Amino acid sequence: MSKGRRGDKPPEFRPGAWLLGTGPEHDIAICTRARLARNLQGFRFSPCLDEAEARDLYGTIVSRLQKPGLPDALAVVDLESIDELERSVLVERHLISRELAAKTRASGVAVDPDESVALMINEEDHLRVQVFAPGLQTEEVWRRTERLDNALIQRLPMAWSEEFGFLTSCPTNTGTGLRLSVMLHLPGLVWSEEIDKATNVAQKIHLAVRGLYGEGSRALGDFYQVSNQVTLGRDESQIQSDVFLAVGRIVQWEREVREALLRGSARTRTLDRIHRALGVLERAQILTSEEALGCLSALRFGIEEELLRDFRVADVNRALLLSQPGHLQRHTRERLQPEERDQRRAQLLREVLGCTP
Numbered sequence: 001m002s003k004g005r006r007g008d009k010p011p012e013f014r015p016g017a018w019l020l021g022t023g024p025e026h027d028i029a030i031c032t033r034a035r036l037a038r039n040l041q042g043f044r045f046s047p048c049l050d051e052a053e054a055r056d057l058y059g060t061i062v063s064r065l066q067k068p069g070l071p072d073a074l075a076v077v078d079l080e081s082i083d084e085l086e087r088s089v090l091v092e093r094h095l096i097s098r099e100l101a102a103k104t105r106a107s108g109v110a111v112d113p114d115e116s117v118a119l120m121i122n123e124e125d126h127l128r129v130q131v132f133a134p135g136l137q138t139e140e141v142w143r144r145t146e147r148l149d150n151a152l153i154q155r156l157p158m159a160w161s162e163e164f165g166f167l168t169s170c171p172t173n174t175g176t177g178l179r180l181s182v183m184l185h186l187p188g189l190v191w192s193e194e195i196d197k198a199t200n201v202a203q204k205i206h207l208a209v210r211g212l213y214g215e216g217s218r219a220l221g222d223f224y225q226v227s228n229q230v231t232l233g234r235d236e237s238q239i240q241s242d243v244f245l246a247v248g249r250i251v252q253w254e255r256e257v258r259e260a261l262l263r264g265s266a267r268t269r270t271l272d273r274i275h276r277a278l279g280v281l282e283r284a285q286i287l288t289s290e291e292a293l294g295c296l297s298a299l300r301f302g303i304e305e306e307l308l309r310d311f312r313v314a315d316v317n318r319a320l321l322l323s324q325p326g327h328l329q330r331h332t333r334e335r336l337q338p339e340e341r342d343q344r345r346a347q348l349l350r351e352v353l354g355c356t357p
Contacts, residue, residue: 016093016132017116018183019317023135027304028251030183030223032137033094034145036129037168037177038152039159045169046122051105054122058106061121064155065110071147072117074110079103085335088326094132096120117148124169125177127152136251138180138244142236145178165232175232180243183212184250187222187301188257191273195224198250206230207246212293221293221320226250258305274302282355286339287346292323299353311353319352 015021018031039045043057062076079087079100087101095118096109107122120128129152131145152158159167165175173179189195199209212223226247228239261270277298280291287295300316302308321327323345329336332344349355 014115015314015317015321016095017114017134018094018132019321020134021313021317023133023137025136025251026134028185028254029136029247030134030185031094032133032135032141032182033180034129034131034141035179035181036127036145036149037125037166037170037173037179038127038129038149038156039167039169040126041157041159043126046124046126047169049105049122055106057126058108058122061127061156062108062110065119067155069155070151071144072112074112074117074119076108076110076121078108080106080108085326085329088324089330092321092324092326094118095130097123097128099123100128117144125173127156136182136244136247138182138240138247142178142180142240146236172229173231176234176236176239178231178236178239179227180239181225181227182243182247184224184226184247184254185222185297185300186224186250186254187297188254188261190222191261191270192257194253194257198253202226202246202250205242205246207243220290221297223293223297258301262305262307271307274298274307278302278308278355281349281353284346286342287323287349288342289323289325289345292345292349293320296320296323296349315353319349322348322352 018033023029040057040060043049043053046054049057065074065076077090087096090096090109091098091101093115095111095115097120100107100109100120100123103122105122109121110119111117116132118130120130129145129148131141131148133141161167166177168174168177186195186198189198202209206229208227208229210225210227212220212225226243228243231239260266277295281295281299296316296319299308299311300313303311303313303316322331325341328341328345328348331348336344
């Protein structure tokens with residue numbers, strides 16, 4: 001274990017736009033994100049680039065982004081200049097993907113001050129434009145994304161086909177290149193064992209249901225990302241409308257299930273589950289990331305349904321981030337082995353939540 005200076009204060013906690021805990025339907029809809037896949041003319045797709053080409057592409061994009069006139073002020077983080085821990089923090093904040101964090105060649109991310117905009121540079125596509133807003137705000141997020149996209153098109157020669165639309169590294173993104181997703185907290189559907197049914201319904205209307213960190217990730221802490229699958233043959237307004245209506249139905253389904261879980265004999269089992277999770281957070285000396293997310297999910301459910309009155313959702317959101325390996329180590333200013341992280345996580349969550357062992 002390598003340690004930082006004990007006298008240093010932990011970095012100031014900022015939740016980022018995706019975890020503010022505000023916005024429409026915020027008790028269930030955590031965050032809305034629009035992501036555009038864009039590529040530049042004159043360069044091969046990112047998976048085909050050699051190291052020199054990747055560096056040339058990266059330099060071209062960064063130099064254009066630094067010119068004045070974009071609707072959002074962006075600061076570029078060169079991923080080659082930061083270590084694995086700081087990359088992990090960016091992944092945990094949903095600013096970059098795990099795939100981009102693993103890149104060993106020229107790549108980066110451009111982020112605005114409140115982390116509501118993040119442009120991944122040289123991921124699967126040359127540019128992955130991301131815009132976030134708390135709660136269920138598909139229309140608002142798309143409007144802001146469109147303004148940014150139009151500004152980018154003015155300064156970068158995008159790869160475009162009259163027949164197919166925007167050209168992308170993966171054919172599933174061709175067309176609009178738009179993935180509109182909403183992160184949902186669905187403990188009701190999970191606890192009532194209806195989540196598979198909800199997932200199947202979503203897939204039948206061409207929505208993808210993924211875990212906390214998107215494609216290829218598992219659902220942790222009852223958090224799911226729901227997004228459109230079709231980008232070709234439908235325009236952006238249709239995609240926005242489809243996702244808004246479908247997610248609205250899932251949110252309503254979750255509300256109905258939660259009400260059922262709080263009636264009759266089911267209420268006792270639900271309360272027991274919430275208070276068992278609270279007991280673990282209060283008493284556990286060792287907590288893995290997965291255990292922590294499960295307990296915090298139950299605690300969040302209890303707070304939102306006014307079953308627990310001594311806790312705040314804002315503190316749970318803070319705990320959700322600080323319990324992740326990268327944030328935990330940066331907060332404690334120590335490089336920790338997995339077992340040490342599990343011990344420190346249990347201690348830190350008690351402090352954040354005000355639990356007394």
